[in-house]
Amino acid sequence: MNFVEQLTTYFQTVADECIPGVSLDCVIFGFHDTRLKVLLLRWKGTNEWCLPGGFIYKTESVNDAAGRVLRERTGLDQLFLQQFYLFGDAVRYDRVDTWARQKMPLAFNSADKWPERTISVGYYALVDYTKVTPTADFMSDESCWWDVNDLPSLLYDHQQIIDVALKTLRLQLNWQPIGMNLLPEKFTIPELQRLYEVVLDRPLDARNFHKKITSLSILTRLDERRTGMAHKSPYLYQFDEMNYKKALVSGNLIFV
Amino acid sequence: MNFVEQLTTYFQTVADECIPGVSLDCVIFGFHDTRLKVLLLRWKGTNEWCLPGGFIYKTESVNDAAGRVLRERTGLDQLFLQQFYLFGDAVRYDRVDTWARQKMPLAFNSADKWPERTISVGYYALVDYTKVTPTADFMSDESCWWDVNDLPSLLYDHQQIIDVALKTLRLQLNWQPIGMNLLPEKFTIPELQRLYEVVLDRPLDARNFHKKITSLSILTRLDERRTGMAHKSPYLYQFDEMNYKKALVSGNLIFV
DNA sequence: TCAAAAGTGTTTGGTTTACACCCATGA
């Protein structure tokens, strides 16, 4: 089956089994090498990038659909996943819409029930970079991480979606288990500080950060240290999941 | 045209001109007599209440659709209107769905393109209670305000939608021009305090509140006082819109 | 004249910020 045939079949399935005119897009955040990363897909045979996304089966909850997309693109389950906005502009188009109409009229002609216009639910996910296996879908040539501050040109309004996701992430930094989800199980306090710095986009004072984060008693210091780098080897920590959740629920801020 | 005929026509129009399977619901908040109010509609010929809602024309942005619903139900334009959540559970049903299927099979039989299941975008609006003319739609016998702490039994998941709206309102109290939108042009500081108390659901200290709210220089004290009540007559204030917006944009908190 | 709400400052405690030096490590 060639690509256009695959696409045609896919569109037909979507038209039959999914909610018409509604898609979802996932902004999958990871953290690596002191940078915040986003997982993107490259459209088959092009240099155009876009967010992983998909459609919602008629019998499926929207949150489940987002979980499914994430699982397929990262290999991970039980991820931290948060709906953040419905993009519903009248001129908004989904990636399988305008673009494909232009480049693959054949596929579209056969997807006769395709709606004129698509609205899209935005989700953001926080994942442990080291555990993800980026996996392209059949419409894409590759899937890889991009630095959130150095993105390629994106299809449609996906740049805007990422902007809104980032803004939401910033606002929710104090209320959501962001550290717990973006870092590997064991991490150092300076690593956690880098993460906060890159999300907040400003430097933090190391002594104050250390004081504050340890005062919340959400971290357990291990007997190990991170070795192999030059310089003094820092202690490794783990989240104390129970205390962490307690602190978040009770509304304790970490930073404003 | 009788009701079932009206309903049938309406469903047909919606099926033809609107995004299928997507509705929107508006939680319209007002403030009156020291209580937070929500505008509800009573379904024709029943004692069942629900939120004002509607559908999205295929050529219309979702935000515009929400503005339209609000205008129709309150007579007000240019309202403070905020999207807060997409309710997308697989078992979620819209008010023109299950209920009408049961009670008015006739109308439904003719709306042959009606989708199995509806997802709904939640919006909340903040309005000046004194300026609203509650207006029922053709499916409702009446439209009126209900105390948010003393609601009637609601159709479908509308109670849950109100709960989420209220939670969002609480979280956004510090970032959104809530006072400016829920109070009439002229108001007293104790009135504003009641509003904060009822949204936060806890009493606030009058001296601290007064100090804090005036220190933001977002209020202008007028030469008038509120008279006609027993007791000392309080000063009237107006928002200084420019300073208020400046304070909100700069991220100044009012309360945490 | 009485009951009830409005108006008003100060003190205390906690939180946030600013800031500098020594230590451990691999190169």
Next chain:
DNA sequence: TCATGGGTGTAAACCAAACACTTTTGA
């Protein structure tokens, strides 16, 4: 041995919370 980042405490400024009495008004 050197360069670099890790680890640590204290003082000052700021902000939040607690708290009581006098004034005004209509009933």
